[in-house]
Amino acid sequence: MSGSDGPVLYDLRLRIAADYPSTVKEARHILRMRPRRRANQEVLGETLRLTPAPDEMRGVADFFGNACDHVAILKQHEMLDADLVARVRVAPTAFDPAGAPSLAETAEAARTSRETGATAPVHFRGASRLLRPSPAIMDFGRDFAAAPNVAEAALAMTKAIHAGFTYASGETGIDTPVETVLRTRRGVCQDFAHLMIAALRGLGLPAAYVSGFLRTEPPPGRPRLAGADAMHAWVAVWLGPSLGWREFDPTNGVAANVDHLVVAIGRDYADVAPMGGVVTTSGGQMARHEVDMVPVEDAEALADKPAGAVNELVRQTR
Template sequence: MRYDLRLRIGYRYAFPVKEARHALRICPRTDRGQSVERLALELRPTPAELAADTDFFGNATRHLRLEGAHGEFAVEMRARARVSRGPPPAHTPTLRQIAQAAERCREPEGGSPIHHLGPSRLVSLPRAARDFAAGAIGAPDTPALKAVLALARAIQRDFLYESGSTGIQTRVEETLRDRRGVCQDFAHLMIAALRGLGVPAAYVSGFIRTEPPPGLPRLEGADSMHAWVDVWLGEEAGWVGFDPTNGCLALDGHIIVALGRDYADVAPVDGVLITAGPQSAWHNVDVIPLENEE
């Protein structure tokens, strides 16, 4: 499947920013069943310095420095991407076998399961998360694909999606207590639940294809960035995506931008700036499927 993608992010400041340094992770990845055919970035104001890099987890990153007073910072990314991510193998090891295999891993690179097993900056491993997973999955010898999909569906069923109900720093314990949140919270919860069982799980940010209600036109800019989870299902299956917000596998309708241990590793815009007072932010996304093109 091919998509035209557009992401726009902007910040407005109460008082002019004197200087700023930012790291951007907003460009689609070129692995895990994806390729990028076109890519363009527009930054306002124009950076005094701009450098492209790839971070430890393989995410395309832009580092930039802004000089001079500015009251607004805006980013627009346009890309054409191709996604061909078929279903995972029907037969997978059990979660117990995967946990045992993960313990034996020694590969040091960012895509290794060993980096996605323990607690991270935004994901603790409360016992309640592990207990929730055990209740959703059932027998520990359930094949991993079936077990993890059952966990994703349990989160979709038992937790209320409520926009604006949480923030970036919301902890897994709060999500478990309040039984509500957004895609970021559900991804963190699923990661905590799986890591508590010894199963490697990574945070994924990206775009998801959405469809307007029947008979209504698609609204420009109505989409937003999405979050889901990549789970290591053993050497043969590798990393497989699961979407706990929608209770499904993450296949050709999910376009990966960045991967990491939690949201802190993949924030679309990160950095430091010198200013005073509050700031406001906005962002919107267009995901346009090119169904009639070869």
């Protein structure tokens, strides 16, 4: 499986804003907005600015290696605006699905693995805060158990969800059970990712939730991908010790590649929510976010620039 022939340089902007119905006296947040640094994804520059300015802000990595900003706002405020701009180079990934082990071999390797690190399969095999395989979900997963190997099974499930489910914004929420999504065949990327993860885990296969962004404008001749105007979600599947983790996008029926930019990885959405925390106020709140991820046309000219120069360029995009 392969995508682009070479790396793609992106300018990314993510803005998350929350409007409160009454004055907030104090707030503490955990933000997961920064692009993840990993082998095929190089963060050349990034700036995260908050309004109002926080009284405390500390950057840490969580257990799964996601970049987190712990923020405290101790002054009264009526809104919060978090604005991230970044420049990221994403390199293509490719692998031969014919070299993947069988489902049974993969499930056994995951079951007997003694790894305990952030990417160990043990963390992604069972129930998590938002997901618990049920008989209906396990029945759905068994439809793919006859695939020749685990990679073909994951790709077949990816394509089946894309072909058999309707992308319908506004009909589901974070608490919508995957059984409801399976029954109605309607939802958004978050729902389809959760469904695929639960079905794979029902087969004994480790699967993780991936949060990130999609290329806003597709290359010439290719269709626009669903979910490109918001934060996107897809699935990482453990394909055994040799191939490791590979990513699949059930919303669009494809293996993830250079069109996909990763922010955070976890067991389900609860591990990767872009904004969480505690706010002292009354009533609900209105939240919105804006995403823009576009290729940089002069990528070759910028490829050798030092990070400091790129950081200055990122600041100029504001």
